[in-house]
Amino acid sequence: MPTAIPADSVGLVSPKVAHFAEPLALACGRTLNAYQLIYETYGELNASCSNAVLICHALSGHHHAAGFHDAEDRKPGWWDSCIGPGKAIDTNRFFVVSLNNLGGCNGSTGPSSTNPVTGKPYGADFPVVTVEDWVNSQARLADMLGIEQWAAVVGGSLGGMQAMQWTMSYPERVRHCVAIASAPKLSAQNIAFNEVARQAILSDPEFHGGHFQEKGVIPKRGLMLARMVGHITYLSNDAMGTKFGRGLKSEKLNYDFNSVEFQVESYLRYQGEEFSGRFDANTYLLMTKALDYFDPAATHDDDLAKALSTVKADFCVISFTTDWRFSPERSHEIVDALMAARKNVCYLEIDAPQGHDAFLIPIPRYLQAFRGYMNRIAV
């Protein structure tokens, strides 16, 4: 943590845990009898319970979106640039709820939790969960918190898919949907990258069919490879070029396979290593599957406008010019469908060199426009 908490920080925060004992029927056909969700809140819920904003996280995200857990923290939550007093999601105005999704590995029930039936970790026996399942589980959290209707459901990437799904699953319960750097469904290329990541994990001998925890090991190499290939898709070609170019790690070339020759190799290996020590392999598989399966138009003759025809929310859609994971064209699909369905939509295309990761970065025009939209809808 910085020596003093910045004035625009939500400050010290603590996660809470919500327990749910009512069985949750899942899209895969299985049922989760009981589960818990870990979450944080920032700001105060007003008397009419009308100022609540739900934050949905992306692939490797979690509940800790803003502020600091303790005085030793070097970094704040993952979206601290957008959540806090006076920030885009202004905690002086909004009551913000941020959770770790079902199937996660940061405190919500997931593959590393104990399966009450066996007394052992679920591992690969944890059911595959979808974006729709997540939204259903989040609706129960809203019930528990006394939130009948969200002022806004907000998310980037996979989080944006959840925000969109909310408007379709619970039209009456969302006033505004903010979908950032998102897509209405994955492309074949998106699925292909996910499949490489999954095969890297599944083929790691330490994966043990998903029951590595019982063996006291982790499929570190598989997770590392999965993260490395993922990371390439989060950065733009230009951003990688600007950041690393062909810069060498040491002064001269080594001409072997084990040395790190180029800085970009060193960066990727570090990112992979770091991630493999903190993320659960089964959760990674689940998250990529949730991405693959998301396709709300599929049950509406592949017509996204039809899928969105019953939504009541207004939309704010934001994309970034150099994002090639979910390019602006993917946001155009969402906007076009909303227009065709005669919905209210505000669209912003932000000129940014950072690629998909831009949604996490404090880019002035992005923050200003995002804040503008949120301030306008504050009650």
Place this chain on the structure above:
Amino acid sequence: MPTAIPADSVGLVSPKVAHFAEPLALACGRTLNAYQLIYETYGELNASCSNAVLICHALSGHHHAAGFHDAEDRKPGWWDSCIGPGKAIDTNRFFVVSLNNLGGCNGSTGPSSTNPVTGKPYGADFPVVTVEDWVNSQARLADMLGIEQWAAVVGGSLGGMQAMQWTMSYPERVRHCVAIASAPKLSAQNIAFNEVARQAILSDPEFHGGHFQEKGVIPKRGLMLARMVGHITYLSNDAMGTKFGRGLKSEKLNYDFNSVEFQVESYLRYQGEEFSGRFDANTYLLMTKALDYFDPAATHDDDLAKALSTVKADFCVISFTTDWRFSPERSHEIVDALMAARKNVCYLEIDAPQGHDAFLIPIPRYLQAFRGYMNRIAV
């Protein structure tokens, strides 16, 4: 093989092997005391030895570029669409030489060859070879064949890099350089993809530090992952979308990790499987390193025009609109440098949906222009 050999095929061909006993000094500082190169030739060398064309192969290519090895072959050589009587590289006019590069796994000396010092396969002890080393080894093959000067050196992708290097290493020995879907050096993103592929191989427990042959195993999973990630970069996003979209493998979703849900997953797994059974892991590592290291401008103040200042060849540079591995912008860099160096260059940008793989595909405008250039330079 088709029931009858097509009239525009070079027909039945047999590879030959050339042995070299003079030590070859390599860029890495090591020396290869003796080596062999496997090659094929198509057409006839004319009396003045002025009609020879060298074909340089890409990452996973080899010497068998055209025709059939025997009547049982289902498919002809890898560039049969461009080499044959009346084709772009017309074997009625040209004497075509195609080889497997040093370090390869198709008959030229490489990691799976026996190291004369140990009597065992080289494995990981085979020296790292560069594009410059390849060109030097190819120059000795030219000497052996009595070819003082190539009418043209031609290649796609990594093959294009070799063609460019020829003009710089041996300016007097190349009249024309045809560099297709190539780049003057890898970008950080290109290197990053190579690094993921390498780490997949290096971390496979069956790799055994590159000495898997002695153990009687192959790092099949690593090679499979390497090929899967490579394959994504060979196809355009659009081509993948058109070919597979979100098509399902079976009628309904399985909601598990082991089933194949989408056709694109099935395709990638098949490509990976097939490749892992026929390609050598150490050769894959070598080829990706040769790509990474290629950077002729590096020794000329990062000025490609300077690097090209001494070339005597005329150039034909061809790119494909949807190639995102080596995009048209990378070819523009080559063309701009050639123009700045006052060299003769013809540039073609072919509108093609197939991505990087387009250079292997018989696209009418591409074949027509390529044939036009080659016919013009025929002597």
